[in-house]
Amino acid sequence: xxxxxxxxxxxxxxxxxxxxxxxxxxxxxxxxxxxxxxxxxxxxxxxxxxxxxxxxxxxxxxxxxxxxxxxxxxxxxxxxxxxxxxxxxxxxxxxxxxxxxxxxxxxxxxxxxxxxxxxxxxxxxxxxxxxxxxxxxxxxxxxxxxxxxxxxxxxxxxxxxxxxxxxxxxxxxxxxxx
Ligand SMILES: Cc1cc2nc3c(=O)[nH]c(=O)nc-3n(C[C@H](O)[C@H](O)[C@H](O)COP(=O)(O)O)c2cc1C
Numbered sequence: 001x002x003x004x005x006x007x008x009x010x011x012x013x014x015x016x017x018x019x020x021x022x023x024x025x026x027x028x029x030x031x032x033x034x035x036x037x038x039x040x041x042x043x044x045x046x047x048x049x050x051x052x053x054x055x056x057x058x059x060x061x062x063x064x065x066x067x068x069x070x071x072x073x074x075x076x077x078x079x080x081x082x083x084x085x086x087x088x089x090x091x092x093x094x095x096x097x098x099x100x101x102x103x104x105x106x107x108x109x110x111x112x113x114x115x116x117x118x119x120x121x122x123x124x125x126x127x128x129x130x131x132x133x134x135x136x137x138x139x140x141x142x143x144x145x146x147x148x149x150x151x152x153x154x155x156x157x158x159x160x161x162x163x164x165x166x167x168x169x170x171x172x173x174x175x176x177x178x
Contacts, residue, residue, distance in 0.1 A: 003178040005035045006069040010076025010087035012042045017113040017149040021075035021167065023156025028168045033175050035073060038065050047092040059093055063102040066094045070178040071107040071138075078114040078122035091126070095133060103130075109138040109174050111167070113148025120144050138174045141166055 007026065009019040022037050029035045043058050045051070051059070066072060076087050083091075094102040108130050112119025123144065127137050143166050145152070151160045158164060 002032050002034050003071070003175060004069040005029075005033055005071045005073050005174070005178075006065050007035050007037050007073040007075070008041055008087070008090065009037075009039075010041075010074060010084045012086055015149075015154045016077075017145075017152035017154070018075040018077055020152040020154045020156050020158070021111055021113055021143075021145075021148075022073070023154070024152070024158065024164065024167050025073060025075070025171060027156050028164060029171055030175055033171060033178075035171075036065075036069075038062065041086050041090050044086075044090055044093060047089055047096075049096070052096065055093075062090065063094055066102040066106065069106070071109065071174060072103065073174070074108065074110045074126075076110065076112055076119070076122060076126075078112060078117055078119040081117070081121040083122050083126050087126075091129075103133070103135065105134065105136075107136045107138060107174065107178050109170060111143035111145075111170060113145045113152050116146055118144030118146040118148075136177060138170070138177050140173055141169050143167065143170055 007022045011018045026035045
């Protein structure tokens with residue numbers, strides 16, 4: 001039976017290389033992995049616990065999209081050695097109410113196209129948090145692409161075939177776990 005994956009980009013930039021990685025993943029997905037791109041991250045309001053009793057429609061859509069899938073695939077840059085605000089905010093929405101949250105028990109796989117570090121700090125931080133929440137992380141092969149915007153286009157193409165190989169291998173690893 002095919003497995004379903006929701007994919008998000010942690011960058012709102014029109015020419016985002018991480019959006020490119022999401023599109024590349026969709027193009028390279030193995031037959032048994034159905035990957036869909038949720039593109040409305042930037043429309044989520046800032047997390048506010050007061051909204052929990054009656055969350056806005058966009059929050060319900062985001063939570064339902066995560067709940068309905070077997071896994072979450074995240075391609076995101078590193079900002080100041082951590083996750084971007086838009087990504088952290090989106091993660092906070094799907095990790096409440098604790099114990100009944102949309103991301104509960106999901107498999108998560110994070111890749112990054114960033115600046116000099118390749119996103120290693122962002123991946124370490126986010127993986128640490130989600131690991132503590134009990135998520136299964138698929139982290140290999142390591143996909144931390146330094147200066148990725150020079151080689152990855154927002155349409156999912158790249159001048160570097162090694163990046164396509166890494167994404168293909170990561171998707172195979174994800175499929176083996178879900
Ligand atoms: C506010 C800000 C902070 C950044 N901090 C880091 C950083 O800590 N480490 C890093 O490797 N790159 C850093 N970068 C570079 C971005 O990760 C890089 O430009 C990346 O390609 C942006 O992703 P995108 O192409 O998907 O928009 C930073 C960029 C911005 C705008």
